[in-house]
Amino acid sequence: MSVTQHISDNCKEISIAIDERFDFSLHQQFRDAYIKCEEQGAQFVIDLSKTHYMDSSALGMILLLKDHAEKLSGNVIINRPTDAVNKILEIAQFHRLMTIER
Amino acid sequence: MSKINAKLALVVDDSVMQCKVLSVLLKEEGYRVFTANDGARAVSMYIKYQPDLVLMDINMPVMNGYEATREIKALSKNSLCPLIFITSMDSDQAFIEAIEAGGDGILVRPFSPDVFKAKIKSIQRISDLYCQVKSLQLEQQKDAELAEQLMSRVIESRNYALDKIGIVKQPAALFSGDIQLTAACPDGNINVLLGDFTGHGLRSSVGAIPLSETFRAMTRKGFSLIDIVSQINRQLYQLLPADLFLSAAFVSLSVSEQSVFVFNAGLPEVYHYDAQGEIVEKISSDHPPLGVLPELLSDAQVEVRSVNDGERIILISDGIVEARNSVGDMYEYERFELAASDGIRAGKVIENIMASVQDFCENQPQEDDISIVDLPCSGWEQINRNLHRIDVPINDSYVFDSSVPPSWSWQLSLTGSRLRNTNTIPLVMSQISEIEGQAEHWQNLFTVMTELYVNALDHGVLQLSSDLKSSPEGFAEYFRERELRLARLEEGYVNLSIRYFAAENGGCVVVTIKDSGNGFDPEPFQLENDHEKLQALSGRGIGLVEQLCESLEYKEGGSLVEACYVWRND
Secondary structure, three states, X not given: OOEEEEXXXXXXXXXXXXXXXXXXXXXXXXXXXXXXXXXOOOEEEEEOOOOOEEOHHHHHHHHHHHHHHHHOOOEEEEEOOOHHHHHHHHHOOHHHOOEEEO | OOOOOOOEEEEEOOOHHHHHHHHHHHHHOOOEEEEEOOHHHHHHHHHHHOOOEEEEOOOOOOOOHHHHHHHHHHHOOOOOOOEEEEEOOOOHHHHHHHHHOOOOEEEEOOOOHHHHHHHHHHHHHHHHHHHHHHHHHHHHHHHHHHHXXXXXXXXXXHOOOOOOOEEEEEOOOOOOOEEEEEEEOOOOOEEEEEEEEOOOOHHHHOOHHHHHHHHHHHHHOOOOHHHHHHHHHHHHHHHOOOOOOEEEEEEEEEOOOOEEEEEEEOOXXXXXXXXXXXXXXEEOOOOOOEOOOXXXXXXXXXXXXXXXXXXXXXXXXXXXXXXXXXXXXXXXHHHHHHHHHHXXXXXXXXXXXXXXXXXXXXXXXXOOOEEEEEEEOOOOHHHHHHHHOOOOOOOOOOOOOOOOOOOEEEEEEEEHHHHHOOOHHHHHHHHHHHHHOOOOXXXXXXXXXXXXXXXXXXXXXXXXXXXXXXXXXXXXXXXXXXXXXXXXXXOOEEEEEEEEEEEOOEEEEEEEEEEOOOOOOOHHHHOOOHHHHHHHHHHHOHHHHHHHOOEEEEEHHHOEEEEEEEEEOO
C-alpha cells in the first residue's frame, strides 16, 4: 500500500503516510484517505518521512486536502519531509500555506 | 440487412466442400462471402476485397494457412480484421502456431453450426470494440493536434525577439505544461516569463491561453511587473481547479536602466550569470505558485538587480534538473550550472546545455517537459530601435496654433496615497485609445508621458535624487528607496492634463504635468551646446523625450513641464 491512513480514536486526527514516490498515480488513494472525514476541526497530518520523490501533481493533491480541511475549519500539517521533498516544498513556498514540521 | 452494408467474409480452404458449408453458415449470419482455395489466392483476395472476417484452413497447396495469415496480418496493421483458423488438427502445436502466426482464434472440427455461429459472434464483438476504440483514438489525436497547433500559434508565434532570446521547449507529451512568453513594453523594456503548469498534457495547457493573453495585453499597455503578476494570479485562481496551478518566474529587463526585475513564484532559482560565465546570483522562489491563493501574499515583492554588458538571466523549469539517465540518477543543478558556464564562454548557451542533457540522459524517455529561457541583458539597442522610430520632422508649414481650442482635453489629479498606484500612464493611454483608437505612434507618447510622470513623482513628490543611480549598485538601490518612500507617502500631488489637437493629416498632444515638489535647478538645461545639454538631461531620462517631442519646456522652477508631441499620418 503506497498510502497508509491512520485515524485517531476521537476521529480528530487523520494521519496519512506516503511511500517512496508521491505522484499522480496516488491521486485516488490519497483522496480516499481523507475524503470521508467530515469531523469539524479535524487535523490532517501528511507523513512524508519515507517519501523521496514528489511531483507537482502531488503538491496539487495537498492543496485539495487543504481545501477539504478548511471546509471543516481544520488544518493540514506536513510532517518530517525528507531533504529531497523539502527542497520541492521550499521552491513552492508551501510553508507560507501550511505548517511544515521537520 | 442490405447487401451493401453486409459484412464481408473471406473463407480459405482447399476443399470446395468445406468452403460451401462455411459459406452457407456465414450467409445465415448476414455476411457476403468470398472463397479462396489456397494461401496465395487468399492474400490477393484479401487485398482486393478488404474483408471484415477471414476463416483460414491450415494445410493447403501453394501457400499454407500460417504463411497466408502472416502476410495478411502484415497488410492489416492498422485495422483489426479478425482471423480464425478452422482445422481438424487438434494439437497444442497447431494451436500455438496459429496464434503466433497472427490468428485471433482457432476452431477445431468437428463443431456444430451453433458453436460456429457463436464463435463468429464473439470474435465480431471484439472486432467492433476495437474499431470503436480506434476511431475514438483517431478523433482524439486529430483534436489534440488541432488544439496543439492553435496553442502554439497563439502562444509561441507571438513571442518577441526570438532571434535574441534563446528558448528551449521540449515537451514530454504532445502538449507541454511549460510555457515561455516574451513581450516588449511600450518603453522598450522586455518582459519574459517561464511557467510550468501542474502535470503535463492537455489538462495542464488549458491555462496557457488566458495566461499569454493577459501577459501580452498588460505588457503592451505598460503595466508594471507586479501588477501583471497579481492579475495573472487572480485570473488563474478563478479559472483553474484547486490542484492546478502555475509555477513561474517573471523577468523584466530594463535596457535603459541596466536593471532586471525578477519575480519567482515556485520555479527553481533564476540564474544571473556574468559575461565570463560565473554565477553572480541565484534568485530563489519566495512566493507560492500562481493560482493557489486568491491574492498575492501581502509581502510579495519584485527583486531588482543591476546588470552589466554581456550578462544573462537564465530561467529553467524542474524538468531539466530532474531528467534521469539509465541508472536513475538525476541531471541535477550542478551539471546544469557547469553546462551553462561553458556555454556562455563558448557563446552557445542553449546548444551547450542541451547537448550536455542529451549526453547525460542518452536515450532515456523524457518524463517531464524541459524548458530553458536565456535572456541576454545587453545588445538591445539595435532591436529596440523600431520601437522608437523618430519620425521625420513634420514640414515647416505646420504651425501649432495654441489659440484654437483643443478637440478634447482630459485631466487627472492624484494626491497622497493614491500616487502609489503604479498604473497611471496605462490608464491615461487607455483614455486616449478609447477616444482616438489604436495607433502605433501612441507608443512614443507612452514613453514621453511615462518619463515625465516618473520624474514628477520620483524627483518632485518623493524628492529622490538621480545621484543614487550613479553608484554601482545603482538602480536597485534607487528602486528600494523609492518603494520605501512610496509606501509611506501621505501627501503631495501630481496633476496631469492632456490636450488633443486634431490636424488635417496628423495631430498634436500637449501633455502638462505639475507636481507638488520644489522643482529643480534649471541651470543644466540652459546649456548652449546641444550635446552637453543632452548629457546633463540624461540623468532625468529626458534625452529621449526631447527627441520624441516637438517641444519640451520646464516652468515654475521645474515643477511644471509641458511637452508637445506631434505626428503626421502618411
